[in-house]
Amino acid sequence: MLKFIGLALLSLIALSAVSLLPPEQDRNLAREIYQQMVESKSGYSTGETSSIARVMAERLKSAGFPDSDFRVGGAKDTKYNLVVRYHGTGKRKPILLLAHTDVVEAKREDWSMDPFQFIEKEGYFYGRGTADDKAQAAIWVANLIRYKREGFNPDRDLIVALTADEEGGGPYNGVDWLLKNKRGLIEAEYALNEGGRGESLDGKRIANDIGLAEKTYADFRLEVRNKGGHSSRPVADNAIYHLAGALYRLSSFAFPMQLNEATRAYFGQMAKIEKGQLAADLAQAAEGSQEAMKRIAAQSPGMNSMLRTTCVATQLEGGHAPNALPQLAAANVNCRIFPDDTVEQVLAALKQVVADEQVAVTVKVNEGKAPPSPMRPDIMKAFSQITDSMWPGVIALPSMATGASDGRYLRAAGIPTYGVQGFFLDRNDVRAHGRDERMGVEAFYEGQTFLYELVKKLSTPGE
Numbered sequence: 136m137l138k139f140i141g142l143a144l145l146s147l148i149a150l151s152a153v154s155l156l157p158p159e160q161d162r163n164l165a166r167e168i169y170q171q172m173v174e175s176k177s178g179y180s181t182g183e184t185s186s187i188a189r190v191m192a193e194r195l196k197s198a199g200f201p202d203s204d205f206r207v208g209g210a211k212d213t214k215y216n217l218v219v220r221y222h223g224t225g226k227r228k229p230i231l232l233l234a235h236t237d238v239v240e241a242k243r244e245d246w247s248m249d250p251f252q253f254i255e256k257e258g259y260f261y262g263r264g265t266a267d268d269k270a271q272a273a274i275w276v277a278n279l280i281r282y283k284r285e286g287f288n289p290d291r292d293l294i295v296a297l298t299a300d301e302e303g304g305g306p307y308n309g310v311d312w313l314l315k316n317k318r319g320l321i322e323a324e325y326a327l328n329e330g331g332r333g334e335s336l337d338g339k340r341i342a343n344d345i346g347l348a349e350k351t352y353a354d355f356r357l358e359v360r361n362k363g364g365h366s367s368r369p370v371a372d373n374a375i376y377h378l379a380g381a382l383y384r385l386s387s388f389a390f391p392m393q394l395n396e397a398t399r400a401y402f403g404q405m406a407k408i409e410k411g412q413l414a415a416d417l418a419q420a421a422e423g424s425q426e427a428m429k430r431i432a433a434q435s436p437g438m439n440s441m442l443r444t445t446c447v448a449t450q451l452e453g454g455h456a457p458n459a460l461p462q463l464a465a466a467n468v469n470c471r472i473f474p475d476d477t478v479e480q481v482l483a484a485l486k487q488v489v490a491d492e493q494v495a496v497t498v499k500v501n502e503g504k505a506p507p508s509p510m511r512p513d514i515m516k517a518f519s520q521i522t523d524s525m526w527p528g529v530i531a532l533p534s535m536a537t538g539a540s541d542g543r544y545l546r547a548a549g550i551p552t553y554g555v556q557g558f559f560l561d562r563n564d565v566r567a568h569g570r571d572e573r574m575g576v577e578a579f580y581e582g583q584t585f586l587y588e589l590v591k592k593l594s595t596p597g598e
C-alpha cells in the first residue's frame with residue numbers, strides 16, 4: 136500500500152514538472168527562425184518588415200500549413216504583417232499570439248558589433264531585436280510548427296500575428312491596420328503579447344511578470360505668442376519668461392497617487408520579495424496607504440511612474456534672433472497617463488498648473504486610452520502554475536507598463552491583452568532600444584518552453 140502511494144506520488148511529480156528546455160529539434164528550429172529575423176533589417180524608419188512576413192509564410196507552408204491559413208499584407212508594401220491560423224475544434228474563441236517584427240534603429244558605430252548580425256557569445260544572443268521583440272516572434276512561429284508536428288488539437292484556434300511598426304506607431308502600424316481592415320483575421324477572446332518578462336537580480340530569477348495594463352502616451356504643447364520688439368527696449372511681458380514661469384510651476388507639481396487592480400496586485404506581490412521597510416511599505420501601499428505610497432514613489436522614478444500620471448518637459452523652442460524680443464516660446468510636455476485617467480483630465484490639470492492665460496496648452500499627440508485587462512482567473516492560474524513548476528520560488532507578478540505597446544490598440548478595441556514572455560533578464564541591465572541588445576541563450580529557450588506550455592494549457596479542453 137505504502138509503495139503504491141509512493142509510486143502514485145512520484146508519477147504525479149513527474150507529470151507536473153515541466154522540462155525547462157524544449158526538445159533539441161525545436162530549439163534548433165526556434166534559433167534558426169530567430170537568426171533569420173534578427174538578420175532581417177526591419178528598422179522602424181529605414182527598414183522593412185515584409186521580408187520576414189514572406190519568409191515565415193514559406194516556412195509555415197513547408198511545415199504543412201495550407202495557403203488558406205495565412206495572410207501576408209499591410210498598410211504598404213514594405214510594412215507587411217503575417218497572420219497565420221492554427222485550427223482547433225472551435226469550441227472557444229481564438230487566442231491571438233502577437234509580436235512585432237520591426238525594431239528600433241541601430242547604428243553600427245553605436246554598437247560594439249554589427250547590430251544586424253546574429254551573434255551567440257558567452258551565453259547570450261546579440262543583435263537588434265533579440266529582446267524586443269524578435270525572440271517572441273520567432274518562438275510563436277516555432278511553437279506553432281511544433282504543435283502541428285505533435286498533432287496538438289486545441290479547443291480553439293491559435294492565431295499568430297507578426298506585425299509592423301510597433302516602434303513609433305504611426306500610419307503603418309500593423310495591429311492598427313489589421314483592426315481597421317481585417318479584423319476578422321485577428322478577432323480573439325484575448326491576446327498574448329510582449330510587455331511582461333522575467334526579472335532576475337544578480338543571476339537569481341525572482342519574478343515572472345504578466346502585463347495587465349499600460350499607461351497612455353500623450354504630448355502637450357505649451358505655447359506663448361508675443362508681438363516682440365527690439366531687445367534694447369525690453370518689457371516685462373516676454374514670451375520666454377511666461378513659458379519659463381509655467382515650466383517652473385510644472386516642475387514642482389505632481390499628480391495624485393492612485394492604484395488600480397494591476398498595480399495593487401503588483402505592490403502586494405513585490406512585498407513578498409523585498410525586505411525590511413520597503414516590504415512593509417509595499418504591503419501597505421497595496422492596501423491604499425498614501426503615506427506608504429509616498430515613500431515608495433520617492434524610492435525610484437520607476438515606482439513613482441507606477442503610482443501616478445507623470446508629465447515632464449522634453450523639448451523647447453523660442454526666439455528668432457539674439458537681438459529681438461521673442462515672438463514665440465514653446466515647450467513639449469510629455470505625459471504618461473495612468474490608464475484610469477483621461478487626456479482631457481490631464482489637459483485641465485496642466486492648464487491649472489500653468490496658471491497663465493498667455494500660455495496656451497494644447498494636446499499635440501494623443502495615442503489613445505486603453506483600459507486595463509482584467510485579471511482573468513484562467514489566465515492567472517495557468518500563468519502562476521507554469522511559472523511555479525518551471526522556476527519554483529519565482530513569484531507571478533502582475534504589472535502595469537509605464538511605456539506603451541501594441542497592446543493598447545487591442546485593449547481599446549475590446550480585446551484584452553496580456554504581456555507574457557517568460558524570458559528572464561537582469562532587472563538592472565535591460566538593453567531593449569539600446570546598445571548591444573541581447574537575450575540570454577538559456578532565457579530564450581526557457582521562454583520557448585514557457586510560452587509553449589502556457590498556450591497549450593489555455594487551449595486544452597478541461598484545463
Ligand SMILES: [Zn+2]
Nearest residue numbers: 267268301329
Ligand atoms: Zn517591443
